[in-house]
Structures are given as C-alpha cells and as structure tokens.
Amino acid sequence: DVKVTQSSRYLVKRTGEKVFLECVQDMDHENMFWYRQDPGLGLRLIYFSYDVKMKEKGDIPEGYSVSREKKERFSLILESASTNQTSMYLCASRRPGGYEQYFGPGTRLTVT
C-alpha cells in the first residue's frame, strides 16, 4: 500500500512564525506535490518536485518555499506565516508515468 504521511493533522501558528509542513512517502515516487484546499476554490497547486533538489512553482507559490533533500520527503515552508495562509494543505506523490496520484491526510493550518 502506498502511504503518504503528513507531520500534523492540525496546526496552530502565530502570524510571523516560520512554519514547516512535512510530507513523507514510502513508495520511492519521484514526483511530489503540495496543494492548498480552500472552500469554493478546490485544490490549487503551490509547488511540485520531479526529483531530489528539483522544484517547480505551481499556480500560487507566493509566500511559500519548498525543500526536497531526499526523495521520500518534500517540505513546504511558510517563511513568515500570515492569516491568509490559514487553509488545508495536501501533499501528494506519484511515480513518473503513473496514473494515480496518492494523497496524504492533509494538515489543517490555522494562523492567528
């Protein structure tokens, strides 16, 4: 069974804090993705990575950065959290050429 895990289900941070959201997959997938999910807006792509140390901007990268030092781990970083980054964050992975994209359980982040 493919497993994608995220470090926290719920997270509360203060404005201005640096926030790390961690994602780990155990299927040796090259491709990993970070999405943000908001009511009425669906899932929007923040960043993705096709290999270690590679990253590509998605549709809404502003205010975020990512790190991929190892194939299995893809971290999303909020350099200085703001209240408009309160959202659900979903990580996903997929092998190149694969059809199915596997998702983690999501992290609901609240920035106060």
Next chain:
Amino acid sequence: AQTVTQSQPEMSVQEAETVTLSCTYDTSESDYYLFWYKQPPSRQMILVIRQEAYKQQNATENRFSVNFQKAAKSFSLKISDSQLGDAAMYFCAYRRSGNTPLVFGKGTRLSVIA
C-alpha cells in the same frame, strides 16, 4: 492554461437513486487524462475513476461510470444505486500527458438522503 469547471457546487440524491456530476475542461492538448477524486469527511482523497483521452470507451468502476465527450470537453460522473457512504466532495481533475501536475475543479459536495 488548462482549466476544469464544475458548475454544481452542491448536489443531493436519494439513497439507491442515480446522480450525475458535471465537469467540463478546457485544453488544446490531444493527449491527456481525466480523473474523479472523492474526499469524504475524513479528508482522505480517493481516486474514483480515470479516463484516458485516447480511449473512446467510457470508463466504469462498479457503480461509478463516466460520460466522456471529447469534442465537447465534457467528463461527467454517474453514480448508480447511491449509498450513504458516497456522501463526499467530488473533484474532477485533468492532467496532460507527460510528467505534469493535476489541475482540479472547485468540487461538488454530494449529499445522500436516506
């Protein structure tokens, strides 16, 4: 840029009845894939069904089937014999061929009435 449109923010269906969720997409590509994902209250995204654009035959997975109209760029999901466990958010998604990310619609919330 590719876009995916789900025009029904909310739908409801009686248990054991059939419901159809709509999805349209915009692309200039000829080779691509379409998907329906389900997100129950647990928040775990689950792949329901996929369709390769080069296949004319509509995909079917048990009670779930699609109506893929390539010329009209339409990809609807039909759920037959609806069950209480089908209640969830449903997302339509598109991906062009190659190593590309999924593009999602805004979702349709399906309620199932007992």
